[in-house]
Amino acid sequence: MEKVKTKTAKSLLYLFLILLSALCFTPFYLMLINATRSGNEIMTSFSLIPGASLAQNWALVTENMDLGRGFLNSLFLAVCNTALSAYFSALTAYGLAYYKFPGAKVIFTVMLVFMMVPSQLSLLGFYDLCNQMGLIDSYIPLILPSIASPATVFFLRQYILSVMPRALLEAPRIDGASEFMIFHKIALPIMMPGIATMAIGAFIGSWNSYLIPMLLINSPAKRPLPVMVAELSAVRDITTNLGATYLVVAISVVPIMVAFCFFSKYIINGISAGSVKE
Amino acid sequence: MAVKAKKNTEAAAQPKKGLIQRRDRKGIWFCLPFVITFLVFNIYPVFRTLQMSFMSYKGFGKETFIWFDNYTRAFKDSLFWDAFLNTLKMWGVNIVLQLGLALLLTIIFNDMKYRMRGLSIFRALFYLPNLIACTSVAFLFKTLLDWRFGTVNQILLDAGIISAPVNWLTGEGLTAQMVVGVVGAWMWFGNSFIMLMAGVQGIDRSYFEAATIDGAGRWKMFTKVTMPLLRPIMLYVAVTSLIGGLQLFDLPYLLSGTKGQPGRSLFTAVFYLYDMAFNKNQMGYAAALAFVLFLIISVFCAIAFKLMNRKED
Numbered sequence: 096m097e098k099v100k101t102k103t104a105k106s107l108l109y110l111f112l113i114l115l116s117a118l119c120f121t122p123f124y125l126m127l128i129n130a131t132r133s134g135n136e137i138m139t140s141f142s143l144i145p146g147a148s149l150a151q152n153w154a155l156v157t158e159n160m161d162l163g164r165g166f167l168n169s170l171f172l173a174v175c176n177t178a179l180s181a182y183f184s185a186l187t188a189y190g191l192a193y194y195k196f197p198g199a200k201v202i203f204t205v206m207l208v209f210m211m212v213p214s215q216l217s218l219l220g221f222y223d224l225c226n227q228m229g230l231i232d233s234y235i236p237l238i239l240p241s242i243a244s245p246a247t248v249f250f251l252r253q254y255i256l257s258v259m260p261r262a263l264l265e266a267p268r269i270d271g272a273s274e275f276m277i278f279h280k281i282a283l284p285i286m287m288p289g290i291a292t293m294a295i296g297a298f299i300g301s302w303n304s305y306l307i308p309m310l311l312i313n314s315p316a317k318r319p320l321p322v323m324v325a326e327l328s329a330v331r332d333i334t335t336n337l338g339a340t341y342l343v344v345a346i347s348v349v350p351i352m353v354a355f356c357f358f359s360k361y362i363i364n365g366i367s368a369g370s371v372k373e
Numbered sequence: 374m375a376v377k378a379k380k381n382t383e384a385a386a387q388p389k390k391g392l393i394q395r396r397d398r399k400g401i402w403f404c405l406p407f408v409i410t411f412l413v414f415n416i417y418p419v420f421r422t423l424q425m426s427f428m429s430y431k432g433f434g435k436e437t438f439i440w441f442d443n444y445t446r447a448f449k450d451s452l453f454w455d456a457f458l459n460t461l462k463m464w465g466v467n468i469v470l471q472l473g474l475a476l477l478l479t480i481i482f483n484d485m486k487y488r489m490r491g492l493s494i495f496r497a498l499f500y501l502p503n504l505i506a507c508t509s510v511a512f513l514f515k516t517l518l519d520w521r522f523g524t525v526n527q528i529l530l531d532a533g534i535i536s537a538p539v540n541w542l543t544g545e546g547l548t549a550q551m552v553v554g555v556v557g558a559w560m561w562f563g564n565s566f567i568m569l570m571a572g573v574q575g576i577d578r579s580y581f582e583a584a585t586i587d588g589a590g591r592w593k594m595f596t597k598v599t600m601p602l603l604r605p606i607m608l609y610v611a612v613t614s615l616i617g618g619l620q621l622f623d624l625p626y627l628l629s630g631t632k633g634q635p636g637r638s639l640f641t642a643v644f645y646l647y648d649m650a651f652n653k654n655q656m657g658y659a660a661a662l663a664f665v666l667f668l669i670i671s672v673f674c675a676i677a678f679k680l681m682n683r684k685e686d
Contacts, residue, residue, distance in 0.1 A: 186404075196397050291553040348506075
C-alpha cells in the first residue's frame with residue numbers, strides 16, 4: 096500500500112515537472128510555429144502545426160531588414176568580447192594568484208568592491224565618457240571594456256589556485272623560461288576548462304546585450320541583433336505581418352538555443368560554481 | 374670555518390630573496406591591462422556620475438555646480454517615487470513566484486524517499502528562458518499577449534476560460550505590472566533553482582540521513598534541516614535578486630513599447646532615470662537619481678542581511 100502511494104506521488108511530481116518544462120518551452124514553440132504561418136492565419140486562430148508561409152515571411156523580412164548584417168555585427172562583437180575577456184582575465188587572475196607585488200591586494204579589494212556596485216551608477220558616467228571622447232557610434236566602447244571583467248578574474252583566480260600547485264612553476268623557471276612563457280605554455284592550458292565555462296557566459300552576455308549598444312550605436316548598419324529586434328515595431332511592413340515578426344524573433348533566438356544544446360552542462364556548471372564559492 | 378660557512382649561506386640566501394622579490398614584481402605586468410581598462414571604463418565613470426549628480430548638466434555643453442539641489446529635487450519628485458513603488462510591486466510578484474518555485478523544485482529533487490531522476494535535463498529546460506535576449510523575450514510576449522491578435526487570448530477564448538479578450542499589457546491597474554512580474558519569474562526561476570540546488574548539493578548528505586533515521590517527516594526535514602543549512606545561499610539569491618530587481622529596466626521598457634504605458638504603471642526607477650538622462654537631457658538630475666537608488670538598494674541589502682543573520686541565533 097505504502098509503495099503504491101509513493102508511486103502515485105512520484106508520477107504526480109513528474110507530471111508537474113513535465114508541465115513546468117512545457118511552460119518553459121511553449122512560448123518558443125509557438126514562436127517557431129507562428130514564424131511559418133501567414134499574418135492572417137495568426138490573427139484568426141492559433142495552431143500547433145507549422146504553416147506554409149515560411150518562405151513568404153522570409154522574403155518580407157529580408158526585403159525590409161538587413162538581419163544578416165545584424166547577425167554578423169552581433170557575432171563580431173561577441174567573438175571579440177569573449178576573446179578579450181577570456182585572455183585578459185586569465186592573465187590578471189594568474190598575476191594576482193602567483194605574484195606578491197605591491198598593490199596586488201589593493202587591486203583585488205577594489206575589484207571586489209566594484210563588483211557590488213550596481214551598473215546604473217557607472218552607466219551615465221560611461222556614456223558621458225564615450226561622448227566626450229567622440230566614441231559614439233564606435234565599436235570601441237562596446238569591446239575594449241571587456242578586458243576588465245572582474246567576475247571572471249575572481250572566478251579564474253579561485254580556479255587556478257585550486258587546480259595548479261605553485262611547485263609546477265619551478266621546473267620551467269629553472270630551465271630558464273620567461274614568466275610570460277610559463278603563463279602561455281603551462282598556466283593557460285591548465286586553466287582552459289575554467290576559461291571555457293566563463294567564455295560561454297561572456298559570449299551569451301555579449302550576444303544578448305541591449306542597453307549599451309542601443310545608447311551608443313546610431314547608424315543602422317552597425318546595429319547588433321537585439322537592438323534591431325527592439326526597433327522592429329518601427330518597421331511598418333514587418334509589424335503588419337505577424338508571421339514575419341515571429342520569424343525575426345526566431346532568428347535572434349535560435350542560435351542561442353542550438354548553442355545551449357551543446358554547452359548546457361558547462362553553462363550550468365558555471366552558474367553553480369559561481370554561487371557556491373564564497 | 375664555521376663563521377665562513379655561515380657567511381656563505383647568507384650570501385646564497387641574499388640574492389635568492391632579491392630574485393624572488395624581483396620576480397614577484399613582474400606580476401604587475403600581468404595585471405596592467407586589466408588595471409588600466411578598469412580605471413578608465415569602470416572606476417572613472419562611477420566618480421564622473423557622482424560629480425554630475427552635483428551639477429546642472431544636459432549631457433553636453435555647460436556644467437554648473439548646484440551642489441545638493443538635484444538630491445533635494447529627487448526626494449520631492451513624486452513621479453520618481455511612484456516609479457520606485459512600481460518597481461517594488463513588479464519585483465514583489467516576481468520574487469515570490471521565482472523563489473517559491475525554485476524552492477519547491479529544490480525540495481522535490483532533494484527528497485530522500487522519492488529520489489527523483491532527470492535532474493540535469495529538467496535543470497537545462499528550466500534554465501532555457503534565461504539565455505534568450507530580453508529584447509526577444511519581451512517582443513515574443515508582447516506579441517503573444519496582444520489584446521486582439523495574441524495567441525494567449527485565442528487559447529483562453531477557445532478553451533472557454535475567459536469570455537472576452539484580456540487587456541494583458543494595455544489594461545488598467547495592476548494587470549500589466551503582474552504580467553511583468555510573471556514574465557520575469559518565468560525567465561529567472563531556473564537560475565535561482567540551479568543556485569539553490571548547488572547549495573543543497575554542498576550540504577553533507579549525512580544530515581539528511583540522520584534526520585530520516587530519527588524519523589523526521591517531510592515538513593520537519595524542510596524547516597529544521599534544509600532551510601537552516603540553505604540560509605547562506607538563500608540570502609545570496611535573495612540579495613542578488615533584490616539588487617537586480619530594483620534596477621529592473623529592460624523588461625518593462627520593452628514590454629511597454631518603450632513608453633511605460635499603460636498609465637505610467639510600467640515606469641520603473643531606472644526607466645525614469647533613463648528617461649531623464651536620454652530623453653529629457655537632464656544628465657545631472659539623472660545621476661543624482663542613480664545615487665539615490667544606490668542608497669536605497671544599500672539600505673535594503675543591509676536590512677536583508679540583518680534579518681537573515683538574526684534568525685540564525
